[in-house]
Amino acid sequence: MDLSIVWESLPRLFQGSLLTVEITALSVVIGLALAIPLAMMRLARNPFVWMPVYAYIFYFRGTPFIVQLFLIYYGSGQFRDALDAAGLWPFFREAYFCAVLALTLNTAAYTAEILRGAIQAVPHGEIEAARACGMSRALLYRRIILPKAFRLALPAYSNEVVFLLQTTSIVSIIALMDLTGVARVIIARSFEPYKLFLTAAVFYLVMTYAILFAFRKVEHWLSGHLRERPSAEKEAAAAAEAVALR
Amino acid sequence: MRKFFTALAAVAVIGLIAGAASAEIKKVRIGTEGAYPPFNYIDENGKLRGFDVEIAQALCDAMKAECEFVVQDWDGIIPGLLAKKYDAIIASMSITEERKKKVDFTDKYYNTPAKFVQRKGAGHKIILEDGVDTVADVSKVHLNKEGLKGKTIAVQRATIHENFLRDTLGDVVTIRAYATQDEANMDLVSGRVDLVLADSVALDDGFLKTEAGKDFEFVGPGFTDRKWFGDGAGIAVRKDDTELREALNKALKQILADGTYKKINDKYFDFDVYGG
Structure with a gap:
């Protein structure tokens, strides 16, 4: 099999991957920052607070990403005059901005829902204990509920980040040259879809592995208190052995 | 006796080859994009229409073959042909040297700048x-x-x-x-x-x-x-599909000669799209 086309395309595919990583990272960071207050609002008792958030989450979870992206990108094109008047058109003009906006809103909705579940899963006893210590609501959230909820949410959240990475492959429909977009441009002239999409798949696998690896490290770091400690007896035995050998 | 069987087998093989070559094309699956008005598009009723579609239908009628249309996104249309999802592309595809490396083309059926x-x-x-x-x-x-x-x-x-x-x-x-x-x-x-x-x-x-x-x-x-x-828009077929290519070329000459082409042309355009 002639693989020269793959070899020649590697630098361009790498360029495309950089854009993929960039928009994934931006959307993950902004999306997470949005998701924390959204999850808390979602749990509020006041219907004027939780209902709009509920509607937002329902919309973004209930529609395909490709539809969301089309609405934001081509939809904004229809309202150019209004956006111009509001000074927003320079943002919406850029496919890059539209892609990051759509991805951010999408992931924020999913992440808020993951966090909501995790906040609700914090054992009631821990909250009661904190209250008994006289913690204020803000302190309770900061010291007890959110740290615990993050640990609980982590496995589900790592899935969300991986899904988001895969979802970015759709942005090539608004003519962004991400990894998939570059692969398609090369295929347009070489007519070698299998070789190029397989190569792109390998790129995606490597990126996915990097995400999973990072999350494993974070999980390990956050769960130190759950692992077996090196016991005093074992340490003493080891020390005695060392002395005997000397 | 053995010679007789060998001869019989040879006759049978020759017969098969000849039979296959002269077999009429009964069914042609045609790949088109369905998003390129007025040449090929899907109307509000979800029906495939356009100049390419009517030309394709006329060619199939001329070949006395049954046509089945397959809608395929443009950037996957040649890979789809090579993967045998359909047998011919009638989708305003220009005949170019780059594409000729992968597929064969019939004569052009229109040419516009x-x-x-x-x-x-x-x-x-x-x-x-x-x-x-x-x-x-x-x-x-x-x-x-x-x-x-x-x-x-x-x-x-x-x-x-x-x-x-x-x-x-x-x-x-x-x-x-x-x-x-x-x-x-x-x-x-x-x-x-x-x-x-x-x-x-x-x-x-x-x-x-x-x-x-x-x-x-x-x-x-x-x-x-x-x-x-290139040389205008042609019909793309797989490289080994000479038989279909020749049948399409013959049908194309026929519809150009008998006025079917002109009728379709005039339905869509007020000038001659066939080009010089």
Whole structure:
């Protein structure tokens, strides 16, 4: 099999991957920052607070990403005059901005829902204990509920980040040259879809592995208190052995 | 006795080959895009229509074969043919050297030039020469590289127009490649891009004559340079499918001669798309 086309395309595919990583990272960071207050609002008792958030989450979870992206990108094109008047058109003009906006809103909705579940899963006893210590609501959230909820949410959240990475492959429909977009441009002239999409798949696998690896490290770091400690007896035995050998 | 069987087997094999070669083509699966008005598009009732579709139907009638249409996105249309999802592509595909490396083409069934479109009065200048209607050799004119520098031009992905832009102006302009022509046109309307390059007839009927295209106009000459735009639109078949190619060529000659082609032509256009 002639693989020269793959070899020649590697630098361009790498360029495309950089854009993929960039928009994934931006959307993950902004999306997470949005998701924390959204999850808390979602749990509020006041219907004027939780209902709009509920509607937002329902919309973004209930529609395909490709539809969301089309609405934001081509939809904004229809309202150019209004956006111009509001000074927003320079943002919406850029496919890059539209892609990051759509991805951010999408992931924020999913992440808020993951966090909501995790906040609700914090054992009631821990909250009661904190209250008994006289913690204020803000302190309770900061010291007890959110740290615990993050640990609980982590496995589900790592899935969300991986899904988001895969979802970015759709942005090539608004003519962004991400990894998939570059692969398609090369295929347009070489007519070698299998070789190029397989190569792109390998790129995606490597990126996915990097995400999973990072999350494993974070999980390990956050769960130190759950692992077996090196016991005093074992340490003493080891020390005695060392002395005997000397 | 053995000789007799050998001879019998030989006769049988020859008979099979001859039989296969002369067998009539009964059913042809035709791949088309369905997003390139007026050549091929899906109407509001979800029916496939357009010039390509009617030509395809006429060719099948002439071959006395049954036609089945398969709709396929443009950038996967050649891979789909090679993967045998259908047997022929009738989708306004230009006959170019690049594509000939992968597929075979019939004779052309129409030929129209490529043109740029701009917002009315935008005043872009495509080539420096004045009064040129058609450019058959790009090396004989001067593209206005200085004036087009930094402009954004939209094309449909995997088209001869994309190739032409990348090769001739790729170093000075930003090229945005869209999955369908409609999306490229939409971004011209919204102002995200300055120019669109595509087939002049597709742009005229599919865009300029519609409500969305009323503020836009052609700019510059028509481009027909064979190096990129080939010999017009042909029907693509797999390289080993000589039989189908010949049958299609025969059918094409027939519909050109008996007036069927002209009837379809006149239904869609007020000029002759077959070209010189």
